[in-house]
Amino acid sequence: MVKCIQLKKSCCGLVICIFAALLLAVFSGCVRSTKAEEVVELDFWVMWTGREFEAMMEIVALYNESQDEIRVNALSVSNIQRKLLIATAGNDPPDVAMLTSDILPQFADKNALLSLSSSLEQMDLDLEAYVPVFIELCSFNDELYGLPASTVSLALHWNKRMFAEAGLDPDVAPRTIEELDLFAQQLTRKNEDGGYATLGFLPTDPGWWPFAWTLWFDGSWVDETGAPTANTLENIAALEWVRSYSVKFGVRELQNFSSNMGNFSSAQNAFFSEQCAMTLQGVWLSNFIGEYTPDLDWGAAAFPAANDATRQISLVQCDVLVIPRNARNVDAAAEFIAYLQRKESLDYLARKHGKFGPLLDKEALIEGHPNKEIELFIDLSESEDVRILPQTPIWPEYSVEIGQAFESVWLGSLTATEALNGVQKKMDKQWKDYLRIRDAIARKADK
Amino acid sequence: MKAKTRKILKGIGFISPWVVGLLVFQLFPICASFYYSFCSYDVLNPPVFVGLDNYVSLAQDELFWHSLKVTVIYAALALPLSLVVSLFIAILLNQKIKARGLFRTIFYIPSLVPMVALGILWGWIFRGDQGILNYLLGLVGIDGPNWLGSTVWATPSIVITGLWGVGATVVIYLAALQTVPAELYEAATIDGANTWQKIIHVTIPSISSVIYFNLMLGVIGCLQVFAVPYVMTGGGPERSTYYYTLYLFDNAFSYLRMGYASAMAMILTVLILILTWLAHKFSHSKVHYTAE
Numbered sequence: 001m002v003k004c005i006q007l008k009k010s011c012c013g014l015v016i017c018i019f020a021a022l023l024l025a026v027f028s029g030c031v032r033s034t035k036a037e038e039v040v041e042l043d044f045w046v047m048w049t050g051r052e053f054e055a056m057m058e059i060v061a062l063y064n065e066s067q068d069e070i071r072v073n074a075l076s077v078s079n080i081q082r083k084l085l086i087a088t089a090g091n092d093p094p095d096v097a098m099l100t101s102d103i104l105p106q107f108a109d110k111n112a113l114l115s116l117s118s119s120l121e122q123m124d125l126d127l128e129a130y131v132p133v134f135i136e137l138c139s140f141n142d143e144l145y146g147l148p149a150s151t152v153s154l155a156l157h158w159n160k161r162m163f164a165e166a167g168l169d170p171d172v173a174p175r176t177i178e179e180l181d182l183f184a185q186q187l188t189r190k191n192e193d194g195g196y197a198t199l200g201f202l203p204t205d206p207g208w209w210p211f212a213w214t215l216w217f218d219g220s221w222v223d224e225t226g227a228p229t230a231n232t233l234e235n236i237a238a239l240e241w242v243r244s245y246s247v248k249f250g251v252r253e254l255q256n257f258s259s260n261m262g263n264f265s266s267a268q269n270a271f272f273s274e275q276c277a278m279t280l281q282g283v284w285l286s287n288f289i290g291e292y293t294p295d296l297d298w299g300a301a302a303f304p305a306a307n308d309a310t311r312q313i314s315l316v317q318c319d320v321l322v323i324p325r326n327a328r329n330v331d332a333a334a335e336f337i338a339y340l341q342r343k344e345s346l347d348y349l350a351r352k353h354g355k356f357g358p359l360l361d362k363e364a365l366i367e368g369h370p371n372k373e374i375e376l377f378i379d380l381s382e383s384e385d386v387r388i389l390p391q392t393p394i395w396p397e398y399s400v401e402i403g404q405a406f407e408s409v410w411l412g413s414l415t416a417t418e419a420l421n422g423v424q425k426k427m428d429k430q431w432k433d434y435l436r437i438r439d440a441i442a443r444k445a446d447k
Numbered sequence: 448m449k450a451k452t453r454k455i456l457k458g459i460g461f462i463s464p465w466v467v468g469l470l471v472f473q474l475f476p477i478c479a480s481f482y483y484s485f486c487s488y489d490v491l492n493p494p495v496f497v498g499l500d501n502y503v504s505l506a507q508d509e510l511f512w513h514s515l516k517v518t519v520i521y522a523a524l525a526l527p528l529s530l531v532v533s534l535f536i537a538i539l540l541n542q543k544i545k546a547r548g549l550f551r552t553i554f555y556i557p558s559l560v561p562m563v564a565l566g567i568l569w570g571w572i573f574r575g576d577q578g579i580l581n582y583l584l585g586l587v588g589i590d591g592p593n594w595l596g597s598t599v600w601a602t603p604s605i606v607i608t609g610l611w612g613v614g615a616t617v618v619i620y621l622a623a624l625q626t627v628p629a630e631l632y633e634a635a636t637i638d639g640a641n642t643w644q645k646i647i648h649v650t651i652p653s654i655s656s657v658i659y660f661n662l663m664l665g666v667i668g669c670l671q672v673f674a675v676p677y678v679m680t681g682g683g684p685e686r687s688t689y690y691y692t693l694y695l696f697d698n699a700f701s702y703l704r705m706g707y708a709s710a711m712a713m714i715l716t717v718l719i720l721i722l723t724w725l726a727h728k729f730s731h732s733k734v735h736y737t738a739e
Contacts, residue, residue: 085490110489111491256576260575397702404685404686407683411685413598437487437497440487440495444493
């Protein structure tokens with residue numbers, strides 16, 4: 001009997017302990033440590049993996065060694081924008097994080113990022129030293145919300161061996177859209193079974209920028225106020241050009257060809273495996289070529305503009321360092337970002353990533369750079385024809401709708417005009433809703 | 448303290464972890480989602496009450512109706528097929544054959560494969576000319592379609608993929624089949640019933656309550672299908688597999704319209720409740736419970 005009572009008591013004790021532990025586990029995440037520490041622990045979320053992350057880790061290690069007041073803990077985070085959103089909403093964001101420049105306006109608009117405009121003096125940074133377009137990419141509504149960590153521009157890459165085999169000059173890239181189409185036709189070969197063995201050019205490869213083609217047709221997705229302009233004549237012309245490829249080469253045949261292409265980051269990549277002779281890609285491609293097909297004979301040139309062979313149009317983007325709202329150590333975060341913005345840090349990252357940096361002074365960077373075409377990418381980013389994606393908070397949804405329109409036109413379900421009229425109608429409504437809600441929030445804040 | 452009160456308190460103590468879990472992680476989010484469905488809420492800023500705006504916008508949103516339509520089409524294909532296939536497998540696995548346990552294990556194992564892995568694996572199988580399915584079809588002279596690249600075949604591909612996960616349903620059916628009294632089969636045999644007649648007139652009525660249970664779980668599962676299409680097609684091509692939950696997810700986490708997504712979640716909840724009620728109403732007289 002006594003044993004039974006003891007057993008019951010110990011059972012009750014066990015239940016209470018488990019329950020208390022559960023409550024502690026649940027609520028411990030909600031409470032921040034207030035313990036004063038000499039060394040500031042800085043959480044830094046990095047969007048990169050592999051060699052790109054390793055390069056950042058090396059700089060972080062150098063920073064940690066260079067002083068003993070701040071210790072940076074860098075973490076590679078996949079799908080960073082969603083995780084940063086949840087962490088910021090949950091009031092527990094990292095001190096420093098990375099975002100792509102196309103997402104920055106959405107986060108800045110939702111008041112999820114701290115403005116760096118007033119911290120520049122403390123950070124000892126001069127914005128005049130940067131290529132202007134990258135500061136524009138880090139800004140929203142004339143406020144600076146971040147600083148570039150890594151910068152890219154896009155260019156046409158071509159396979160010189162395949163050019164020579166097709167009777168083309170291996171050292172000359174197409175200079176006009178018409179030439180590109182002609183070269184693409186000449187470079188295309190069929191198998192005995194009727195499928196394509198090689199293609200000259202495929203507008204759906206790699207499919208990351210379905211909204212970008214319009215830039216080479218002088219199109220734009222928004223007007224000066226940020227309102228959508230999806231169905232302009234230039235945008236329609238760009239999509240009609242895209243459609244011309246699936247008409248010329250056949251949707252089903254191209255789908256079969258695409259489904260046999262390997263992942264971008266693999267030796268089976270269509271460009272690396274010489275299945276595709278030309279591709280629009282970013283400055284990073286040389287790194288991957290070096291890794292998977294070091295013997296590939298390739299070149300890079302500005303992607304041809306539709307209306308003028310002399311223009312050097314390119315889309316530029318960057319990965320941005322930001323301080324999320326409610327970050328714990330804002331001053332230390334600003335100090336660390338300032339360290340990352342030093343020329344030595346940016347140049348080191350650029351070399352390791354096969355890219356170029358956001359600063360104007362690139363003389364030293366070019367010398368011995370691992371990317372043989374780095375000067376071209378630098379020129380493209382500093383060209384007066386440089387293009388960026390719309391700095392509008394509705395861009396995430398807008399870009400998805402453009403992607404859908406692209407797919408419908410590519411498959412031939414809709415004409416370019418029909419598809420872009422649909423996008424315009426949908427985004428007009430979203431833009432009006434956005435303005436209405438923004439005003440409602442502003443009114444509430446005023447009260 | 449009275450012994451009875453002490454007993455009640457102890458009971459509450461024992462179930463309190465579950466109760467707290469239910470209140471904090473389920474009931475509160477459901478109530479919060481209900482409130483947010485009447486707000487413009489982007490997660491990062493305080494919600495702004497907008498009344499029925501989200502529901503009115505949803506009624507006018509073509510993509511909302513499209514996602515609902517393709518989800519219903521998916522459910523109409525997947526639900527009957529999974530119920531019939533899993534029952535068929537369960538009946539086969541209930542036969543007294545050699546290595547029955549091994550066969551049961553083999554059929555159950557695929558349901559343990561995580562959804563994301565399942566999506567990637569079947570994505571390879573359905574891959575255009577180099578996919579194993581089209582290769583096998585080619586051996587018998589059939590030119591297989593581009594399964595995941597075709598608006599016609601993408602949903603059937605996801606339905607076929609879903610059949611890989613019927614192992615759990617098969618186990619439930621198996622348990623039910625073993626409760627069917629053997630004398631019913633004996634009586635049917637004496638009456639001259641063949642195998643098919645035994646299934647129709649003995650097996651199915653005897654396990655009707657379990658079929659009803661699986662039907663309800665299936666309805667809920669089909670309306671909430673997410674992981675496999677998210678991995679295999681991302682909603683494409685041309686949004687032919689852009690199911691309800693994919694649109695809900697995009698609204699919540701890509702477009703930061705949590706209020707709108709909450710309204711979608713509420714509508715889905717009501718839809719499931721209505722379907723459950725309808726199923727209960729129309730099948731009540733046809734479902735046989737052994738205990739009754």
